[in-house]
Amino acid sequence: MTEAMRLFALQITLIAVVLVLHTYLGLHIIRRTLIFSDLVLDQLAAFGGLVGVGLGVAYASPGSYVFAFAAVLLGAFLLAVINPRNPAIPREAVIGILFAMALVLSLLWTDKIPGGEAYIETTMSGYLLWVTWPLIRITLVTYVALILFHYVLRHRFIALAERPGEQKHERLWDFLFFTTQGIITVLIVPIAGVLLAYSFLMIPAAIATLFTKRWGLATFIGWSVGFVACLLGLGSSYAWNLPYGPTLVLYMGLFFVGAMVLRAVLRSRKKESVVKGELCPTS
Amino acid sequence: MSDLIEMLTLPFLACMLMGGILSYLGIHVLKREVIFIDIAVAQVVAIGALAAHLLFDVEEGSLISYLFSLACVLAIAGFYSVARHKISEISVEAVIGISYAITAAGALFLMGIAPGHSHAQEMLAGALLWIMWPQVLTALIVFAGVSVVLWLCRKSLSAVSQDYAEAARRGINVVWWDFLFYALLGVVITVAVRISGVVTVFALLIIPATTSALFATGWLHRMLLAWLIVVIASTSGLLFSYYLDFSVGPAIALCLGVLLAVTAAIVRLRPKSGPSRHPASLTTEGLDSERS
Numbered sequence: 001m002t003e004a005m006r007l008f009a010l011q012i013t014l015i016a017v018v019l020v021l022h023t024y025l026g027l028h029i030i031r032r033t034l035i036f037s038d039l040v041l042d043q044l045a046a047f048g049g050l051v052g053v054g055l056g057v058a059y060a061s062p063g064s065y066v067f068a069f070a071a072v073l074l075g076a077f078l079l080a081v082i083n084p085r086n087p088a089i090p091r092e093a094v095i096g097i098l099f100a101m102a103l104v105l106s107l108l109w110t111d112k113i114p115g116g117e118a119y120i121e122t123t124m125s126g127y128l129l130w131v132t133w134p135l136i137r138i139t140l141v142t143y144v145a146l147i148l149f150h151y152v153l154r155h156r157f158i159a160l161a162e163r164p165g166e167q168k169h170e171r172l173w174d175f176l177f178f179t180t181q182g183i184i185t186v187l188i189v190p191i192a193g194v195l196l197a198y199s200f201l202m203i204p205a206a207i208a209t210l211f212t213k214r215w216g217l218a219t220f221i222g223w224s225v226g227f228v229a230c231l232l233g234l235g236s237s238y239a240w241n242l243p244y245g246p247t248l249v250l251y252m253g254l255f256f257v258g259a260m261v262l263r264a265v266l267r268s269r270k271k272e273s274v275v276k277g278e279l280c281p282t283s
Numbered sequence: 284m285s286d287l288i289e290m291l292t293l294p295f296l297a298c299m300l301m302g303g304i305l306s307y308l309g310i311h312v313l314k315r316e317v318i319f320i321d322i323a324v325a326q327v328v329a330i331g332a333l334a335a336h337l338l339f340d341v342e343e344g345s346l347i348s349y350l351f352s353l354a355c356v357l358a359i360a361g362f363y364s365v366a367r368h369k370i371s372e373i374s375v376e377a378v379i380g381i382s383y384a385i386t387a388a389g390a391l392f393l394m395g396i397a398p399g400h401s402h403a404q405e406m407l408a409g410a411l412l413w414i415m416w417p418q419v420l421t422a423l424i425v426f427a428g429v430s431v432v433l434w435l436c437r438k439s440l441s442a443v444s445q446d447y448a449e450a451a452r453r454g455i456n457v458v459w460w461d462f463l464f465y466a467l468l469g470v471v472i473t474v475a476v477r478i479s480g481v482v483t484v485f486a487l488l489i490i491p492a493t494t495s496a497l498f499a500t501g502w503l504h505r506m507l508l509a510w511l512i513v514v515i516a517s518t519s520g521l522l523f524s525y526y527l528d529f530s531v532g533p534a535i536a537l538c539l540g541v542l543l544a545v546t547a548a549i550v551r552l553r554p555k556s557g558p559s560r561h562p563a564s565l566t567t568e569g570l571d572s573e574r575s
Contacts, residue, residue, distance in 0.1 A: 033376055090313065092319075093313055093318050096318040096489050097493065100490070100536055100540065104533040104537045107533040198380075199381075202377070202384060209372055210372045246388035250388050267369065
């Protein structure tokens with residue numbers, strides 16, 4: 001097998017596994033309107049990495065992961081704990097402000113480290129082309145463990161979305177949910193960059209939510225569509241030498257817009273048939 | 284001292300102008316729960332500028348670049364207003380989130396095609412310190428124009444922001460008013476982001492509106508409070524960046540965040556007498572259990 005083929009196979013395997021957990025978690029995020037919670041954690045992971053750089057730890061090195069993980073745990077804690085009671089302040093506003101603060105801290109921090117601007121761009125786009133087997137193995141094992149964890153405790157987490165306020169220790173489960181998000185963020189952001197990681201989470205899940213509310217089916221639909229879009233993106237990126245992460249995101253985006261149009265068409269047809277049924281009840 | 288005044292007067296004026304209109308729009312944004320609209324629209328604006336650069340080789344800030352950005356803003360405003368009307372399965376905030384990812388990827392994609400046009404840091408952090416009089420005057424004219432439209436259309440816009448379904452039931456053309464709102468917001472963001480970067484605009488949009496919700500419910504009171512917050516945070520942010528040599532925009536955003544955290548903590552920890560007049564406090568598990 002040539003080196004290029006090996007790399008391609010490695011990337012496909014990674015995407016296939018990553019998409020399962022991301023799609024499932026994305027379903028939660030969309031149902032609970034915690035849309036930008038992932039960006040908070042992504043940005044905090046990036047900030048943690050940047051703090052490491054400032055202290056002499058190379059970006060995306062094992063030491064850097066420790067910094068990123070510490071920042072992300074703090075983020076998961078704040079996301080779980082700060083829950084506005086006032087209806088005038090949606091939870092998403094808290095998420096937005098945490099995101100802004102994480103980004104602001106990153107920018108202020110990079111003011112003071114040499115080559116800071118380049119790091120800001122690296123954290124945005126990632127460098128999936130440089131992934132290595134040991135990193136992939138750690139990522140895959142962690143993802144499989146997390147998928148099992150979420151499968152075993154799925155009723156707890158689903159209750160957060162379907163019956164909010166009814167479960168005991170809700171904030172603990174919230175914390176565990178955001179911590180899962182945080183762990184995958186720490187693993188995936190240095191590989192895929194903030195944008196692609198966010199897209200893996202949001203786009204397949206949003207496509208699936210347009211068509212079904214069933215968790216299992218939605219995960220399957222989201223994974224399938226996301227995987228096909230990523231395959232096309234990967235192929236295009238290789239064939240025409242296009243920037244990697246953005247190409248994948250754009251393909252997923254194309255599928256999302258297509259799904260929205262399909263949903264709108266199906267909806268108007270349904271309305272039409274209802275109207276027709278009302279007009280000719282005997283037919 | 285005169286150095287300080289000379290250097291910070293224009294940035295301060297720009298903050299007052301931006302904060303004035305953004306904090307009002309922020310109240311709408313909170314009511315509509317479209318928190319990340321600024322970040323998504325800013326990306327769309329960047330796409331417009333990049334496209335203009337690729338097609339006509341014009342610099343950011345030129346008329347053609349502005350027109351391209353404006354066209355993109357109107358297109359995305361149309362997309363959001365129609366999506367809100369046609370799609371009920373996912374929230375408009377989710378659509379905004381995904382559109383952000385797609386447009387940010389689009390911007391990176393175009394930067395990949397047109398190397399040398401990559402200013403991620405500048406787009407995020409802005410260059411508020413180097414603002415000139417013409418930019419301040421442009422902002423003044425544009426924001427004044429938008430404010431007049433907002434004032435004239437305040438009833439319909441507020442009705443849609445307050446309760447979309449109810450407004451639709453009352454026969455208000457929700458798609459049109461939604462479009463107008465996003466278009467006006469987009470115009471303001473286009474001008475503001477060029478001045479101070481995405482982060483500061485986002486902070487000015489969301490944080491004063493959120494802080495004001497801790498103390499008031501009426502539009503007028505919230506606006507006055509939000510403006511006061513803008514004045515305090517802008518002044519302290521500018522001084523912070525001047526004396527400690529940090530980027531101005533992020534410093535102001537940080538001050539807005541700190542101000543919110545401090546006021547939220549004060550509201551939360553303040554001893555209550557009788558029924559709470561401020562249901563706005565932020566609650567935490569730890570504090571809840573302490574009380575019980």
